[in-house]
Amino acid sequence: MDFHPTEEQAAAAGLAARIFRDLATHERLAAAGTGSDADLWKALTAAGLIAAVPDVGLLGLVLLLEEQGRTTAQVPYAATCAYGMLPLAAHGSPEQRARLLPALESGEAVATGAFPARGRITAEGGRLTGPAPAVPWLREATHVLVPDRDRGLWLVRTDAPGVRTSPVETTAPWSAGTLTLAGAEAERIGGARAHDAVLAAARTAFAGLQAGVCAGSLARAVEYTSTREQFGRPLSTNQGVMLRAADAYMDTEAIRVTAYEAAWRIDEGLPAHEHVLTAAWWASEAGKRVVHAGQHLHGGMGADLDHPVHRHFLWGRQLDAYLGCGSELLAELGASIAEGERA
Structure with missing residues (x-):
């Protein structure tokens, strides 16, 4: 696949990143509670970021949802x-x-x-x-x-x-x-085929959302461990912290690349069932590892329910449950592979 987004996809993702970064602040997220941020929703619609989705395709939507996930923006965009x-x-x-x-x-x-x-x-x-x-x-x-x-x-x-x-x-x-x-x-x-097509696209889209959630959690952990000192040096210089962050980074990249591949194949009209299940499995299984690591790397601060990183933890665990636990997805993937070998 070509990992370079089109000009339209890149422009839409850049615009979404600016809107989410400017409006999905910790204070606004806390004020929204479990409901939508009405002003953020208006900003997204006014910018044409909902209307653009059919034009940028599923891969473009994955890029847009990554940006939502980075900030855990409280809107029903996905x-x-x-x-x-x-x-x-x-x-x-x-x-x-x-x-x-x-x-x-x-x-x-x-x-x-x-x-x-x-x-x-x-x-x-x-x-x-x-x-x-x-x-x-x-x-x-x-x-x-x-x-x-x-x-x-x-x-x-x-x-x-x-x-x-x-x-x-x-x-x-x-x-x-x-x-x-x-x-x-x-x-x-x-x-008759609409159900499977919609399910595949939705699984891929929410895997892209999980990639953003994990990237946001990891970015917060990197910032915290780089500035928080223990025994006169930043936490990030400890080997255990570096290894935990490195594992989280590799997991995040695996979620991202499998979601991109599944979305690209669907957009191109190529067989994608097993690729979608692979992306969903990585998003579920690796996603919960990353958000646990992000919280753990914050030490005692990570246990604070009001800390921004806790939102990433909650979203990551919710997406794990929503996509289906890893064993369920793995069983479905195995059944699909076995059926293909028998055909």
């Missing part, structure tokens, strides 16, 4: 792009795109997805029934992309009859909720 903009742009009908995309681009609408579904939702005559626990950003969402047990994809409005949402707290402050559907009216998105 969910809206992965479960709203990309699925509608790729699988929506012309009428659906014309009706739904403008509201997502302007930030008036917020999308999320009831993934992983675990086969809980049934569809009959365009109406959905069943529960979906811990849907990220559900309390902010106007639309939810819901997979049924037959792997169909449906879009549900959160204010529609038969839709009930209730708050639920997750490890990271993602404004999550439980979605309960009781004969809720929904509209079909895409055909």
Whole structure:
């Protein structure tokens, strides 16, 4: 693959980095609690960073989500792009795109997805029934992309009859909720292959988000250990600290490069199922190692729940759980490889 982003992708990522760096400060993040930072959301939409996602592709989105992850910016950017903009742009009908995309681009609408579904939702005559626990950003969402047990994809409005949402707290402050559907009216998105395509893109996107979370955690640890002195010298000069930071750096780069490769292959229309699972595995398994290391390298400060590095720890652990634990992803990857060898 070509690891050099296009001019458009680089420009979008640079703009996102400036907005997140300027507005996703520790003070604003603390004030947002589990909800969105409305001013930051407006800044992202005004800059066209939601509308640009179909143009920059999945690899471009991974680059953008890296920048969100570096600051753990408190907005439903990943969910809206992965479960709203990309699925509608790729699988929506012309009428659906014309009706739904403008509201997502302007930030008036917020999308999320009831993934992983675990086969809980049934569809009959365009109406959905069943529960979906811990849907990220559900309390902010106007639309939810819901997979049924037959792997169909449906879009549900959160204010529609038969839709009930209730708050639920997750490890990271993602404004999550439980979605309960009781004969809720929904509209079909895409055909038979849309489910697998959306799941692959979402896994890759959230792996990119984890790469940013880990990079931000490591950057904070490097800054702290370079300035914090013990016995008259910086902590960073201790061999144990250097080795722990080096391992975290290698893990972060592995998450990044596997997410880039999976995204690039999807954008190019190449087979990517196993590459997506590899990226998700690295993001889950290595991601939690990195955020634990980032917290540990802060010593006692890392145990402070109000310290900025603790947010990276919470986001990293949440993404680990959301992507699926390493053993689950490894089992799915092994099954895919074995099936390919039998074919």
